[in-house]
Amino acid sequence: MIRPHQKQPLWLAFAVHRMSGIGLALFLPAHFYILGTAMKDPQSLDTFLHWSELPLVRVAETGLVFLLAVHCFGGLRLLALEFLPWTPYQKTLAALAASLALFFAVSFLLNGI
């Protein structure tokens, strides 16, 4: 529930950055664990990778790609805000970060079809 004082684009940018960060932190252990089994049991990894090609799973993976990309580009915006000379276009930059993230996620989805 977004409270009235939070209803502005840069609060949303913060929320997206925090939620994508939490999402990535939850996903990483699973990601590492599955890769860790690659050599011990290549067959089980292959079974898993083939499962990952199911359309619904591919869409979920696209979501993960979006999480990574939006955290990366949103983070780049924050680094620029803090360490480069100030620009007043913060909302535009946040929108740009979101669009770039969407571009990468959709590229992943379309390339995987």
Next chain:
Amino acid sequence: MSQLPVIKRDDVVNMRIWRGDASGGSFVDYKIPMSETQTVLDAVTWVQRNVEPGLSYRFACRVGMCGSCAMMVNGRPRWTCRTHVSKVIKNHQIKLEPLRNLPVIKDLVCDLSDFFAKWLKANGRFVPTETRERPVKKISPLSKQRQAANTAIECINCAICYAACDAVEQNPNYLGPAALNRAWTLMNDVRDGGKPERLRAVTGDGGCQCCHSQHGCASHCPNELNPARSIAGLKQAAVTAIFKGEV
């Protein structure tokens, strides 16, 4: 003589005002007549004069200079003297609460002690480098540093930014946008002699690094200041100082 506002009999505002004290409270509804140029502060005053003499609230100048009438209007911090009822009314109703992130004393009045204490904790006090015997230092208003100081100087301490900040809500030690904005103004003041100590004060526990750049402060400041920008300046200065071994 200026024209008096025309009050139409049918137009009624339901003022949902938070009543209570530090131990708790609840909303009480007051129906009041609406008029065209009425401010939210006018509406509160109407309630106090006509219905509920015990209602507590703060105001002084009524023209947006003192900052003492700040309250939560429909969930957003605002100067009630500069907010027209007609601009914020929703379904014939306006919800009023004391400022967020500050302890309540009674009704719409909150205790600003913490807010001002943090101003001092951030070394928000000017440290003179000259004595009164010496001539006044000439500073060009066009110099880069003076312009940087001027950008953030018009703060009147109304605590709107403090009430709009989620970082303050979630981290009670956080100095908050107003105190850090003040510190940044002094960091740009060439006459000030307290910069190293101030930088230590704003990078310690609850310092500038707690800001999440949500820009709640900047989007609510009635003076259109941008404390988030000032805080970014402090972060940059702090990191520069780390690499120079000064912090």
Next chain:
Amino acid sequence: MSGLGLYLAQRISAMVMIPLVLTHLGVMIYAVRGGLDTAEILSRTQGSLFWGSLYGLFVITASIHAAIGLRVIAYEWLKLSGLGLNVFAVLVGLGLLALGGQAVYTVVLA
């Protein structure tokens, strides 16, 4: 480490990760074409000093970055503080480092 030290570590790890993430995004988009399989992944990574060091660095910086980020969230949202908060952050960091290290080892060296 002080609040400012953690802040700086968070920003430096972020700066290091920007090119790593962009590479990773590129690799994902490239590799997903025609489906993923174990042999294809391993043929790219096995014994590769480049991919080994790239993903090794990625695991280290991501562990630091995630540990500091979750530490802030645990403080603000779960109200953890003091020793508990630091133990939580160190466990997150070491856990990710161990799992990630094992993954890189398996894919590159084993």
